[in-house]
Amino acid sequence: MKLNRRTFLGTAAAASMSAPAVYAGGHGKPRVVVVGGGAGGATAARYIAKDSKGAIDVTLIEPTRTYYTCFFSNLYLGGFKDVEDIGHSYGNLAAAGVNVVHDWAVGVDRDAKTVSLAGGASVAYDKLILSPGIDFVDGAVQGWDLSSQNAMPHAYKAGSQTELLKAQLAAMPSGGTFALVAPPNPYRCPPGPYERISMVAHYLKNNNPTAKIIVADPKPKFSKMALFQEGWANHYDGMIDWIGSEFGGSNVSVNPDAMTVTIDGEETKVDVCNVIPAMKAGRIADMAGVTDGRWAPVNAADMSTKADPDVYVLGDASQQGDMPKSGFSANSQAKVCANAVRGALTGSKVFPAKFSNTCWSLISTNDGVKVGATYEATDEKIAKVDGFISKTGESADVRQATYEESEGWYSGITADMFG
Amino acid sequence: MMKHILMPLFSVCFLSAPLGAFGDDQDADDTDEFDVSEEILSIKGDPEYGEYLSGDCTGCHQVDGSYDGIPSITGWDEESFVWAMHSYKEKAREHPVMQMMAGRLSNDEIAALAAYFATLE
Numbered sequence: 001m002k003l004n005r006r007t008f009l010g011t012a013a014a015a016s017m018s019a020p021a022v023y024a025g026g027h028g029k030p031r032v033v034v035v036g037g038g039a040g041g042a043t044a045a046r047y048i049a050k051d052s053k054g055a056i057d058v059t060l061i062e063p064t065r066t067y068y069t070c071f072f073s074n075l076y077l078g079g080f081k082d083v084e085d086i087g088h089s090y091g092n093l094a095a096a097g098v099n100v101v102h103d104w105a106v107g108v109d110r111d112a113k114t115v116s117l118a119g120g121a122s123v124a125y126d127k128l129i130l131s132p133g134i135d136f137v138d139g140a141v142q143g144w145d146l147s148s149q150n151a152m153p154h155a156y157k158a159g160s161q162t163e164l165l166k167a168q169l170a171a172m173p174s175g176g177t178f179a180l181v182a183p184p185n186p187y188r189c190p191p192g193p194y195e196r197i198s199m200v201a202h203y204l205k206n207n208n209p210t211a212k213i214i215v216a217d218p219k220p221k222f223s224k225m226a227l228f229q230e231g232w233a234n235h236y237d238g239m240i241d242w243i244g245s246e247f248g249g250s251n252v253s254v255n256p257d258a259m260t261v262t263i264d265g266e267e268t269k270v271d272v273c274n275v276i277p278a279m280k281a282g283r284i285a286d287m288a289g290v291t292d293g294r295w296a297p298v299n300a301a302d303m304s305t306k307a308d309p310d311v312y313v314l315g316d317a318s319q320q321g322d323m324p325k326s327g328f329s330a331n332s333q334a335k336v337c338a339n340a341v342r343g344a345l346t347g348s349k350v351f352p353a354k355f356s357n358t359c360w361s362l363i364s365t366n367d368g369v370k371v372g373a374t375y376e377a378t379d380e381k382i383a384k385v386d387g388f389i390s391k392t393g394e395s396a397d398v399r400q401a402t403y404e405e406s407e408g409w410y411s412g413i414t415a416d417m418f419g
Numbered sequence: 420m421m422k423h424i425l426m427p428l429f430s431v432c433f434l435s436a437p438l439g440a441f442g443d444d445q446d447a448d449d450t451d452e453f454d455v456s457e458e459i460l461s462i463k464g465d466p467e468y469g470e471y472l473s474g475d476c477t478g479c480h481q482v483d484g485s486y487d488g489i490p491s492i493t494g495w496d497e498e499s500f501v502w503a504m505h506s507y508k509e510k511a512r513e514h515p516v517m518q519m520m521a522g523r524l525s526n527d528e529i530a531a532l533a534a535y536f537a538t539l540e
């Protein structure tokens with residue numbers, strides 16, 4: 001069924017194509033395999049399928065049938081969204097011509113140019129795009145490992161983890177304590193933990209106003225710090241105790257059985273503990289042999305890896321330079337990559353790389369802030385060109401307009417990713 | 420010139436963004452004074468390049484023209500589009516995101532984007 005449709009499209013496109021297929025040698029249509037149907041992978045698969053009009057065979061490997069966005073998952077914790085609002089299926093990608101395979105990639109053979117799947121199949125590629133997101137560094141927070149994620153959720157991959165954290169938040173006793181262990185740099189979504197603290201505080205203020213939040217942070221400062229601290233003082237005065245590295249925040253261990261957190265030698269019994277450990281590229285990048293340390297170094301012009309010109313890494317897993325690890329960045333990188341991959345495979349025109357990012361955060365009802373920048377490709381890295389950030393002391397109108405924009409952005413970017 | 424350009428721009432805005440895309444901070448803007456030269460307006464944009472560049476916009480502005488908190492920019496006439504982009508680029512119109520996005524585009528790139536978005540319904 002699917003084959004027929006794609007074959008048909010392929011013939012139609014081939015007949016009208018003026019540029020020669022430079023890469024088709026030997027096996028018919030060029031093949032792109034994308035691993036990971038999140039922010040980066042879904043965008044890349046959709047753009048290559050859409051823009052090549054059937055001239056490229058695009059397969060997307062993604063184990064889950066519904067992708068829950070981490071972006072806006074904090075708003076779900078705060079009570080501003082339902083979980084259904086942040087779930088996206090892959091039907092529109094399939095309708096756009098992407099061959100969606102729900103399975104895990106478990107190995108990459110770069111010599112044979114094949115990806116092996118947990119279900120036993122093997123998929124051949126001419127170009128491989130990996131956008132697997134993040135995994136956690138073993139032993140990053142003393143006392144915590146993945147087997148503790150039910151007692152102490154990370155909720156840093158959205159879905160059941162986020163729902164679990166929300167249920168734990170709702171079950172907190174009156175006047176209880178919510179602890180958050182923040183990650184060291186670099187990590188996915190620099191303002192993410194602090195937006196989460198804001199949303200948890202918002203929930204508690206309305207439902208459990210004598211509760212407390214303690215934050216152990218291995219960093220001395222964080223993204224949009226002045227804006228968050230101003231907002232916390234305005235909306236949640238006295239509720240949040242942020243302990244940065246200068247005050248022992250990096251010296252932290254947890255005990256998931258006893259539900260205790262020890263910060264700089266001082267043990268506290270807590271009701272909820274959200275542990276966000278140090279991060280690294282999703283495991284498949286390591287298995288493909290394209291990482292150097294925790295991340296996969298890439299060339300800024302097209303997101304190809306330094307290790308292999310036919311393997312590309314997008315989004316959080318890549319080490320690209322100045323862009324923050326965000327859904328917006330992954331989407332932006334995916335479009336540059338899609339243009340370059342399509343050019344390499346079909347001879348279509350390749351335009352110079354341009355990237356951008358904007359990250360909104362919600363501090364309280366109608367109190368939104370944002371930070372953003374534009375970027376270009378240099379020989380060494382993706383380099384920042386220009387940027388802006390919301391200011392402290394802005395009027396309520398400006399903050400509300402910023403929040404409303406973020407709603408528009410969510411609709412826009414998820415349509416750009418998932419069709 | 421200014422009146423000629425401004426009229427269609429306003430009508431497009433009110434059609435696609437009934438809440439008023441100019442928002443409350445319109446007072447802070449200087450768009451009444453803003454003018455774009457004939458030379459810039461006469462640049463013929465390359466829609467293929469515009470389609471590629473639009474990747475920088477479609478994370479926020481929806482290609483199907485729906486409005487959800489960020490104004491629709493599809494189906495505008497090219498002059499209005501070029502005028503709007505230059506008003507951000509030259510900082511006559513306030514908005515940090517759009518000033519940054521327009522700020523790095525060349526006159527040819529703005530023309531290319533206008534040509535491409537004009538083709539979308």
Ligand SMILES: Cc1cc2nc3c(=O)[nH]c(=O)nc-3n(C[C@H](O)[C@H](O)[C@H](O)COP(=O)(O)OP(=O)(O)OC[C@H]3O[C@@H](n4cnc5c(N)ncnc54)[C@H](O)[C@@H]3O)c2cc1C
Pocket residue numbers: 035036037038039040041061062063064067069070071072073074103104105106131132133134155156157188189192193196282283284314315316317325326327328329330358359360
């Ligand atoms: C709380 C929170 C709030 C955030 N807020 C924002 C925000 O407001 N704005 C913003 O821009 N960003 C935000 N982010 C960041 C954003 O979610 C990530 O940066 C983005 O999702 C990265 O995209 P990606 O493609 O690299 O990875 P992901 O989106 O995580 O996608 C990876 C996909 O790969 C799949 N996968 C992994 N391994 C395999 C394998 N072996 N085989 C097959 N598939 C595999 C996974 O199932 C997953 O679907 C936030 C993140 C968090 C945690």
